Amino acid sequence: MTRNKIAVLIVLGLGVAIFFLLGLERYLSIEFLGTSVQSLRRDAQANAFAAMTIYFVLYVIVTALSLPGAAVLTLAGGALFGLMLGTLLISFASTLGATLAFLASRYLLRDWVAGRFGRRLEAIDAGLTRDGAAYLFMLRLVPAFPFFLINLLLGLSRMRTRTFYWVSQLGMLPGTLVYVNAGTQLARIHSLSGILSPGLVGAFVLLGVFPLLAKKFSETLSAGKIYARWQKPRRFDRNLIVIGGGSAGLVTAYIAAALRAKVTLVEKHAMGGDCLNTGCVPSKALIRSARLLSQISRSREFGIRSAQAEFDFADVMQRVQDVIAAVAP
Known part of the structure; x- marks a missing residue:
């Protein structure tokens, strides 16, 4: 004070x-x-x-x-x-x-x-x-x-x-x-x-x-005025509708289905969302290849007299796509 x-x-x-x-x-x-x-x-x-x-x-x-x-x-x-x-x-x-x-x-x-x-x-x-x-x-x-x-x-x-x-x-x-x-x-x-x-x-x-x-x-x-345009159904076909098949949507739908709920998952583009297709998974696969090449070029720091590596960027990107395909299921 x-x-x-x-x-x-x-x-x-x-x-x-x-x-x-x-x-x-x-x-x-x-x-x-x-x-x-x-x-x-x-x-x-x-x-x-x-x-x-x-x-x-x-x-x-x-x-x-x-x-x-x-x-x-x-x-x-x-x-x-x-x-x-x-x-x-x-x-x-x-x-x-x-x-x-x-x-x-x-x-x-x-x-x-x-x-x-x-x-x-x-x-x-x-x-x-x-x-x-x-x-x-x-x-x-x-x-x-x-x-x-x-x-x-x-x-x-x-x-x-x-x-x-x-x-x-x-x-x-x-x-x-x-x-x-x-x-x-x-x-x-x-x-x-x-x-x-x-x-x-x-x-x-x-x-x-x-x-x-x-x-x-x-x-x-x-609230009554908002919902007045739609008739309330007598029964529901689904317990849960998940919009977006990204990492959060997939986990949510999976857990609900595991609890025996009737679930519909809606995804307009690619399953897995940004994380699988354009974000986390491809970026980490690319970084892994880049890190390996960096370490090979600095082999003497690790007690190795000589080490070389040849690479083609197209091959690296193909590996990225292979990792995505492996993770996708």
Whole structure:
């Protein structure tokens, strides 16, 4: 780990340590918010711009450092700024903080994880490249998944920062609206667990799974359109059709036939393909003859006083054809 990374890690660690050593978590509790909301409202109304700025920066810090209390801060946003303004502030602050946590995880841990779990990470990256936006959207919609964990884990992937940002902002918006709206009715709330009913959580789950189901349905529909021009046969004459009688095609057909499969091998030109007819076999036969002539011309290097060889290139090429004929069966 480089010095810069160590420095960043120390700064982040100090921030988290100070938060807990000073007991600041007590200010991010339902109890404190319920007893202080009136005075906080008066302060926010007296100096609205300063209150919004401080609140926005505080929210970004809490989410960027993955500190507990984001849910209570969201309630506070609804209580202090109302539904529309509170949602606007929290939507951008939460997404910005999540993106900072995402980037910190990538900067500090991505290289180490890639070096230790390279192949596994490549497979995950491939899946996220293909369907990452849909997966992230689903996870953001379901409050059962800790958002800070999503930030840190996706930071280890190759997901684009831009994709992470806009999908996160869109995916967290429904949950943000629910919590901000609850914050406007703060007097009725006694615990965070009472905000999300099982029915509401279930609705979020269905909303999150919908993009994946829609994608699967679209793929099935597209495949149906492609195959619609042909009638599906009731029975098949062959288990396997191999196109190309080169080295790969021959081995594939041979193994399948050995397993009692019904196989058809299709080759438009010469059996054996490039390897037998124009590549591996003829080139190696030609090289063998050339090497022998080279060694004869350097006979003294091998302790032989004199050695000569007469050759005709046509004879050498005839030998090449003989080798091909011998290998062909």
